[in-house]
Amino acid sequence: MGRAQHQGVGADALAPSLEDLERLADEAFAALPDQFRALCEGVVIRIEDFPDDETLDQMKCExxxxxxxxxxxxxxxQQGAGPQTGQFPNMVFLYRRPILDYWAEHEETIGSIVTHVLVHEIGHHFGLSDADMEAVEAAAG
Known part of the structure; x- marks a missing residue:
């Protein structure tokens, strides 16, 4: 018997790479409603394998x-009139390995997980309610 398949992915398929996740994030962002994307003007989406140690400590991750x-x-x-000199752009980090781990344990597509994480990271920061974010995700398809 061959290795188990996950959501139609063949046994010989490779896990999505950093570049694959970046493409999925770009597609997810493009599918979001215009009003939500307007909140995110200038936001940079970065894909990394894992959060760094400083971030893990700050977020009290086990x-x-x-x-x-x-x-x-x-x-x-917090922005007031706009970005201040020397201020970094707003950034959303998506962490590939934890996302893949979550994907392996749940019955969701990788694209829906990426959309969910993207919407929730942006939405929580801008004060949207869970209901608002569910509506954004539903509108994104």
Missing amino acids: TAFDLLGLFRGHGLA
Whole structure:
């Protein structure tokens, strides 16, 4: 008997790479409603295998697999008139290995997980309710 298949992925398929996840994140972002994307003007989406040790400590994570994504930056309320000199752009980090670990344990597509993490990292930072974020995800398909 061959290795188990996950959601139609063949036994010889490779796990999505950093580049694959970047493409999925770009597609997920493009599918979000215009009003939600307007909140994110200038946001940078970065894909990394794992959060760094400093981030894990700040977020009080027990393992490197505990954090699927993170928003770093300033919400609209904190920005005031706009970015200050020397301020880094708003960034959303998606962590590939924890996302893949989650994907392996749940019955969701990798694309829906990426969309969910992206929406929630941005949405929580901008003060959206869970209901608001569910509506954004539903509108994105």
